[in-house]
Amino acid sequence: MTEQExxxxxxxxxxxxxxxxAAAGSAVGLGNIWKFPxxxxxxxxxxxxxxxxxxxxxxxLPIMVAEVMIGRTTQSxxxxxxxxxSAPNSxxxxxxxxxxxxxxxxxxxxxxxxxxxxxxLFLSIVGGFPQGNNPQAxxxxxxxxxxxxxxxxxxxxxxxxxxxxxxxxxxxxxxxKFANWGMxxxxxxxxxxxxxxxxxxxxxxxxxxxxxFSDNFTWKSALEALGHAFFSLSLGIGVMxxxxxxxxxxxxxxxxxxxxxxxxxxxxxxxxxxxxPIAFSVGLExxxxxxxxxxxxxxxxxxxxxxxxxxxxxxxxxxxxxLTSAVSLLEMAVSFLIDSLGWxxxxxxSTMGGFIYLLGIPSALSGGSxxxxxxxxxxxxxxxxxxxxxxxSNWLLPLGGIGISLFIGWRxxxxxxxxxxxxxxxxxxxxxxxxxxxxxxxxxxxxVIVLVMLYNLGFF
Ligand code: PHE
Numbered sequence: 001m002t003e004q005e006x007x008x009x010x011x012x013x014x015x016x017x018x019x020x021x022a023a024a025g026s027a028v029g030l031g032n033i034w035k036f037p038x039x040x041x042x043x044x045x046x047x048x049x050x051x052x053x054x055x056x057x058x059x060x061l062p063i064m065v066a067e068v069m070i071g072r073t074t075q076s077x078x079x080x081x082x083x084x085x086s087a088p089n090s091x092x093x094x095x096x097x098x099x100x101x102x103x104x105x106x107x108x109x110x111x112x113x114x115x116x117x118x119x120x121l122f123l124s125i126v127g128g129f130p131q132g133n134n135p136q137a138x139x140x141x142x143x144x145x146x147x148x149x150x151x152x153x154x155x156x157x158x159x160x161x162x163x164x165x166x167x168x169x170x171x172x173x174x175x176x177k178f179a180n181w182g183m184x185x186x187x188x189x190x191x192x193x194x195x196x197x198x199x200x201x202x203x204x205x206x207x208x209x210x211x212x213f214s215d216n217f218t219w220k221s222a223l224e225a226l227g228h229a230f231f232s233l234s235l236g237i238g239v240m241x242x243x244x245x246x247x248x249x250x251x252x253x254x255x256x257x258x259x260x261x262x263x264x265x266x267x268x269x270x271x272x273x274x275x276x277p278i279a280f281s282v283g284l285e286x287x288x289x290x291x292x293x294x295x296x297x298x299x300x301x302x303x304x305x306x307x308x309x310x311x312x313x314x315x316x317x318x319x320x321x322x323l324t325s326a327v328s329l330l331e332m333a334v335s336f337l338i339d340s341l342g343w344x345x346x347x348x349x350s351t352m353g354g355f356i357y358l359l360g361i362p363s364a365l366s367g368g369s370x371x372x373x374x375x376x377x378x379x380x381x382x383x384x385x386x387x388x389x390x391x392x393s394n395w396l397l398p399l400g401g402i403g404i405s406l407f408i409g410w411r412x413x414x415x416x417x418x419x420x421x422x423x424x425x426x427x428x429x430x431x432x433x434x435x436x437x438x439x440x441x442x443x444x445x446x447x448v449i450v451l452v453m454l455y456n457l458g459f460f
Contacts, residue, residue, distance in 0.1 A: 013176055016251055021183045023240060024263035027325075030325065037272045048225055050213075063445060065421070070407075073085070076245055077241075077338070098399060099332070106388075107163075110322070111160050112360060112363045115159050115364075117318045120294060120311075121312070124298075135299060142291055142294045163323065163353065167331050167353065183263075198277070200280075202281035205277075233260075235397070281300065367383070367385075402446050405442070
């Protein structure tokens with residue numbers, strides 16, 4: 001593996017903290033701050049949270065270890081990584097290709113939601129929110145944003161522009177630096193907001209909602225928790241593999257993966273501890289769905305003391321989280337072009353960034369009355385945006401998860417697998433941990449994911 005060991009120093013993280021910040025930055029995103037609170041709200045709280053945590057520990061973490069490990073071992077982007085560990089033309093490279101495709105698709109609609117965040121940040125700065133306790137006005141404000149072609153395209157352009165600039169600057173000078181500062185700022189802002197949340201009258205009911213057993217937990221909730229655990233940890237599409245490929249050969253995989261999963265979970269729970277007290281304090285239910293942070297939260301916060309500053313801080317936080325995730329998605333696709341086609345970073349980042357930008361335009365038009373919005377809804381029951389989200393979250397991510405598990409569990413040379421698991425990690429050297437991990441990647445994870453997919457197809 002001499003060629004692999006020769007990867008240039010500038011193509012490695014400067015420190016393992018840098019890797020953890022970048023990977024946690026990828027994991028912590030709209031999934032934690034926008035989606036987790038609203039699905040927790042919709043699924044009744046406590047039991048859903050507990051089940052989600054189990055999914056993270058039992059299934060998510062082992063797959064994260066597998067992905068980071070493949071990256072570190074091969075020092076390659078997703079497609080090349082599978083080729084290297086099997087054969088140049090092996091079918092396993094399809095797992096990598098699927099990942100690249102999924103990453104491109106996810107970023108194309110992720111950028112639209114992040115764009116809504118940018119618009120709300122702008123409104124928080126200029127003070128453009130409706131006056132008083134007027135829920136309808138807040139709903140109208142959000143609806144008109146979702147429907148506006150001009151605003152969606154404008155904010156999408158800005159968000160993708162920033163993402164491309166960070167990736168153009170490379171691993172050390174761009175992604176790692178941005179992640180180090182971004183994650184630090186994010187934790188400080190989240191801590192500040194959590195303290196604020198703890199002073200509100202809705203704090204205790206919120207804690208109870210989050211941690212007490214609840215009764216409206218169903219099969220569907222369980223599957224939603226599992227799917228979201230994957231999405232939230234950025235698993236199944238080769239993003240963690242790509243970031244793992246910038247580790248040094250003997251960096252700790254198991255320990256750093258645990259740190260990343262912990263950071264991701266703290267932010268998801270933290271976001272609930274910020275949002276639910278705000279909602280409860282003005283008598284709103286947390287089950288509002290996707291509009292929770294765009295309708296209920298501004299409505300509630302602006303009625304509370306210090307609300308305007310709180311709102312501004314919240315949207316800065318949301319954007320930091322979204323940007324570090326978007327950067328990881330673009331980097332994965334860019335590393336494929338650099339590694340498999342030999343392109344320069346500048347060419348790869350601008351071409352891939354431009355392509356994803358264009359692919360995002362139908363999503364930007366999905367709230368409108370044209371073909372990509374109302375037209376497709378009539379034809380297939382979903383707008384372009386909904387279809388992209390559905391396809392990637394419900395199919396591509398889980399499929400990638402199965403592919404990675406099966407590859408590591410059954411195809412990879414057993415000696416290499418043991419060696420790589422233990423290399424550089426004190427925890428990884430504990431033999432019980434290794435056998436447990438192997439059991440999960442070989443059996444548990446493929447079986448559970450197939451069950452989820454069958455359920456999605458309407459089999460049970
Ligand atoms: N984990 C990110 C989030 O929670 C989304 C993401 C998924 C990023 C897959 C990269 C890869 O928002």
